[in-house]
Amino acid sequence: MTAYILDRIEGQLDTLSRSEADVGRWVLEHPRQVIDQSISELAVVAGVSEPTIIRFSRSVGVSGFRELKTRLIANLQRPESYLHHDVDAQDSAIDAAGKVLERSIWALVELREQIPKQPLEAAVEAMATARQLVFSGLGASGIVAEDACHKFFRLGIPCSSTVDSQTILQRAAIAGVGDVHVAISHTGQWPDLVRAMALARRNGATVIALTDPRAPLAEQASLVIECHPPEDTNLYTPMCSRLAQLALLDALQVALALARGEAAEVALSRSKDVLRYR
Amino acid sequence: MTAYILDRIEGQLDTLSRSEADVGRWVLEHPRQVIDQSISELAVVAGVSEPTIIRFSRSVGVSGFRELKTRLIANLQRPESYLHHDVDAQDSAIDAAGKVLERSIWALVELREQIPKQPLEAAVEAMATARQLVFSGLGASGIVAEDACHKFFRLGIPCSSTVDSQTILQRAAIAGVGDVHVAISHTGQWPDLVRAMALARRNGATVIALTDPRAPLAEQASLVIECHPPEDTNLYTPMCSRLAQLALLDALQVALALARGEAAEVALSRSKDVLRYR
DNA sequence: TTCAGTTATGTAGCAAAACTACAAATATAT
DNA sequence: ATATATTTGTAGTTTTGCTACATAACTGAA
Numbered sequence: 001m002t003a004y005i006l007d008r009i010e011g012q013l014d015t016l017s018r019s020e021a022d023v024g025r026w027v028l029e030h031p032r033q034v035i036d037q038s039i040s041e042l043a044v045v046a047g048v049s050e051p052t053i054i055r056f057s058r059s060v061g062v063s064g065f066r067e068l069k070t071r072l073i074a075n076l077q078r079p080e081s082y083l084h085h086d087v088d089a090q091d092s093a094i095d096a097a098g099k100v101l102e103r104s105i106w107a108l109v110e111l112r113e114q115i116p117k118q119p120l121e122a123a124v125e126a127m128a129t130a131r132q133l134v135f136s137g138l139g140a141s142g143i144v145a146e147d148a149c150h151k152f153f154r155l156g157i158p159c160s161s162t163v164d165s166q167t168i169l170q171r172a173a174i175a176g177v178g179d180v181h182v183a184i185s186h187t188g189q190w191p192d193l194v195r196a197m198a199l200a201r202r203n204g205a206t207v208i209a210l211t212d213p214r215a216p217l218a219e220q221a222s223l224v225i226e227c228h229p230p231e232d233t234n235l236y237t238p239m240c241s242r243l244a245q246l247a248l249l250d251a252l253q254v255a256l257a258l259a260r261g262e263a264a265e266v267a268l269s270r271s272k273d274v275l276r277y278r
Numbered sequence: 279m280t281a282y283i284l285d286r287i288e289g290q291l292d293t294l295s296r297s298e299a300d301v302g303r304w305v306l307e308h309p310r311q312v313i314d315q316s317i318s319e320l321a322v323v324a325g326v327s328e329p330t331i332i333r334f335s336r337s338v339g340v341s342g343f344r345e346l347k348t349r350l351i352a353n354l355q356r357p358e359s360y361l362h363h364d365v366d367a368q369d370s371a372i373d374a375a376g377k378v379l380e381r382s383i384w385a386l387v388e389l390r391e392q393i394p395k396q397p398l399e400a401a402v403e404a405m406a407t408a409r410q411l412v413f414s415g416l417g418a419s420g421i422v423a424e425d426a427c428h429k430f431f432r433l434g435i436p437c438s439s440t441v442d443s444q445t446i447l448q449r450a451a452i453a454g455v456g457d458v459h460v461a462i463s464h465t466g467q468w469p470d471l472v473r474a475m476a477l478a479r480r481n482g483a484t485v486i487a488l489t490d491p492r493a494p495l496a497e498q499a500s501l502v503i504e505c506h507p508p509e510d511t512n513l514y515t516p517m518c519s520r521l522a523q524l525a526l527l528d529a530l531q532v533a534l535a536l537a538r539g540e541a542a543e544v545a546l547s548r549s550k551d552v553l554r555y556r
Numbered sequence: 557t558t559c560a561g562t563t564a565t566g567t568a569g570c571a572a573a574a575c576t577a578c579a580a581a582t583a584t585a586t
Numbered sequence: 587a588t589a590t591a592t593t594t595g596t597a598g599t600t601t602t603g604c605t606a607c608a609t610a611a612c613t614g615a616a
Contacts, residue, residue: 019565050566065604066603096529096533100528115375147520151517250378254374258369316573326594327596329575344574576600584589
């Protein structure tokens, strides 16, 4: 889900069909003109039919022509310097670190743009009235789950985190109405996690998934919060999704604290006070 | 051709008629939502009729609603828009979440600017030749330590994480030459952690501190990497420092992987392969 | 080659969006 | 109070993005 839609088009150019690639090339060469064009105008200059434009849009990962334009406008506002910043073997430690940080920043900027589309109000409402919160994740997401638990318990809500398949399944088996399970997974593909959440939901629990909306996990969830920065194929950068998940849970926690008002405020300031040094 | 349409709207607000000013205020408060709205939707929430929206657009100097949206998208891409506002009790979940994320982004941007001043090369060198890495942190930083451990072991270096005072002290007591201890602490004030790192260092270990360079912990460390985004006094402020620490360790890990070259690459891809789904 | 099955592309039509013309309502001046 | 100007909304038109379906172009096996 990249704001650098032009990069994405370029990268996918050879996986597209002939007509769609024609569109792609035209867009890459005249992105600023596309912004002021309608589908039919673009269809004429690219030499294809109108539906092809729409299919092209979907192929490069946006919902339609409207969103394609939105992405182009956004892309063209960005400084070039954020482009092409993959770490390579010649980089010094400082260069490499800078690039990694830029990529992380970029992932959060992307995430921030998604926020208005996410069902946060519904998530907050479910959590505000929950009997308990259970955060589940495997591998790196397990650590995110633990972090979330560590953060949400301060609001005075019973919280726990589960980070291995067995425990997640057992938890799901005894879940009931009023429980809110938060499943964290970048890919949303792990069969055990998907099974567990399906089970929890059958048992009456609310399941909130932080994942890719097209993943199996999303199908089982009551609420899906999209959190799926594209992980680079680059070997060295498997960490953007983790950061995005953490930041999103931060945001949720604050929203939840606001929703719970007074009670949360008291619990929060107590847990802050106890950490003073003298 | 002003890219900052929001500024323009704000400036013209008092020259507009009552209904048009209503629209202007709504747009200023929810610019991101307007991007995904149609005229009729905006008309409803602003409490005016559809043509008023178009007249408003023209009043602020664009040709129509379409261009207004274009300008908004462009405006919101500008980095200045990420200057943070504080969360307050009137915010909706989405507004609050947006603000929290903006603050996190800002913290990382600050951190990125610090990167060239940090002794990363030295840290990488120490880690590259280490007998083992020990990550230590208390509370929220403990989770960062665990995350780091989870990340660095993939490079094929013996790693562990310690997250409570007793264990940290014991580890420090048996530390020796070749061990690298990484202490993670926002304030750098916790007496137990400071004592433990002083002890580890006396025993010959290298101590890398991710903390405030003016803190006691920094004095005891062999290397200090500054990682100290100002925590807000605001009750609802999330832990930006946690995010910054994670991102910085991500960066360090990548730099370290590069430094170790071939060996790390093999270990990394092995630990990725084992996680495939079928 | 031929022919089924698949993929790619286009035609025609629809629903929603942006926009316009005009009339009603409101404010302002005499 | 009346006339004039300004502001706002109603109803209708045009444009736009999109969908359903049909046709064309490939692909691979007999």
